Amino acid sequence: EAGVVQSPRYKIIEKKQPVAFWCNPISGHNTLYWYRQNLGQGPELLIRYENEEAVDDSQLPKDRFSAERLKGVDSTLKIQPAELGDSAVYLCASSSEQGTDTQYFGPGTRLTVL
Amino acid sequence: SQQGEEDPQALSIQEGENATMNCSYKTSINNLQWYRQNSGRGLVHLILIRSNEREKHSGRLRVTLDTSKKSSSLLITASRAADTASYFCVFGTSGSRLTFGEGTQLTVNP
Numbered sequence: 001e002a003g004v005v006q007s008p009r010y011k012i013i014e015k016k017q018p019v020a021f022w023c024n025p026i027s028g029h030n031t032l033y034w035y036r037q038n039l040g041q042g043p044e045l046l047i048r049y050e051n052e053e054a055v056d057d058s059q060l061p062k063d064r065f066s067a068e069r070l071k072g073v074d075s076t077l078k079i080q081p082a083e084l085g086d087s088a089v090y091l092c093a094s095s096s097e098q099g100t101d102t103q104y105f106g107p108g109t110r111l112t113v114l
Numbered sequence: 115s116q117q118g119e120e121d122p123q124a125l126s127i128q129e130g131e132n133a134t135m136n137c138s139y140k141t142s143i144n145n146l147q148w149y150r151q152n153s154g155r156g157l158v159h160l161i162l163i164r165s166n167e168r169e170k171h172s173g174r175l176r177v178t179l180d181t182s183k184k185s186s187s188l189l190i191t192a193s194r195a196a197d198t199a200s201y202f203c204v205f206g207t208s209g210s211r212l213t214f215g216e217g218t219q220l221t222v223n224p
Contacts, residue, residue, distance in 0.1 A: 035214075042202050042214030043157070091157065102147070103212065105157040 002026065004106035006092050012112045018080035021109045025073070025094030032069060033103065034077050035091040043091055049075065079111075087113045118146075118186075118203040118215045126221040133190045135218040137203030138183075144206045146179055148188050151217070152199035160188075160201075193222045 005024040013019050025032050030051050035043035046065065048056040051072035060067065064083070069075040079086055089110050093103040118137045127133050137146070145164045151157040163170045163179045163186070170177045176189040190197055200217040 040216070042216050045213070093157075101145075101206070102159045102162060104159065107156050 004092055004094055004104055006090075006106035006109055008109055009107060010110050010112075012114065013082055014114050015084055016081040018078065019082050019111060020076055020078045021090050021092075021111075023075045023077070023092030023106060025075070025092070026096075026104055029094035029096050029104070030072070031095045032075050033093040033095075034067060034075070035093065037089045037091055037108070039088075046077070082111075082113045084113050087111055118205055118213070120201070120203055120215050120218045122218060123216065124219045124221070126223065127193055129193060129195055129222055129224050131193055131222075133193050133197070133220055133222070135188045135201050135203075135220070137186045137188075137215075139186075139203075139205050140184060143181075146177075146186050146203060146205045147212070148175075148177060148186075149202045149204060149214075150199045151202065157202075190220075193220075195222050195224045197222050 004026055007022050011019055032049040034046040036046055037043040045059055047054055047060045047067050049069045052069050065079055067077045089108040091108045092106045095101055095103045118139050121136045125133055143165055145162055147162045148160045149157055150160050161172045161175055161177050163177050165181055174191045179186045198221050200219050202214050202217040204212045204214050206212055
């Protein structure tokens with residue numbers, strides 16, 4: 001069974017530039033999560049999807065961050081414009097049941113904003 | 115939402131020794147999970163224990179849950195250098211958000 005796929009693995013951009021991350025969850029998983037992880041800290045939830053509906057986006061900085069999950073499968077997380085403080089690892093995860101059961105994580109995208 | 119608090123923040127042991135990490139929380143939970151993160155394999159689910167369970171085993175891992183004390187522990191027996199990683203406890207409540215703490219950084223010295 002293929003795991004959660006994310007791309008790109010690494011991204012270096014200058015501040016004020018836009019950036020997008022892509023995630024393909026495990027086949028059949030209805031729930032998809034985006035997390036941000038700063039160095040030395042645990043992952044912080046940005047947004048959770050149940051199929052194509054964003055059911056928890058309270059932690060998403062909506063002035064510059066946006067996400068979509070068209071057709072309830074793949075998802076894209078965008079930052080526009082990026083700021084220096086956005087440098088972090090962006091993790092995507094999926095699970096087969098709502099919320100509290102096992103989450104399967106992708107390898108993450110390491111973003112560096114210069 | 116609230117996060118689990120792991121203790122200790124860092125732990126260094128010799129290969130072959132046992133490692134114990136603890137986690138505390140404040141509200142009622144449906145389940146508690148432990149995850150491991152290292153640079154080689156990313157963030158991986160280790161074990162889930164439900165609120166009506168007191169102990170669970172998986173290979174060299176043993177997890178206990180004490181809902182009266184709102185605490186859990188993860189024991190890794192006969193540790194290996196490959197167990198070097200950050201360990202996170204994460205608990206699920208009704209409402210479905212999992213919140214990660216800062217984790218325990220375990221170093222197993224060969």
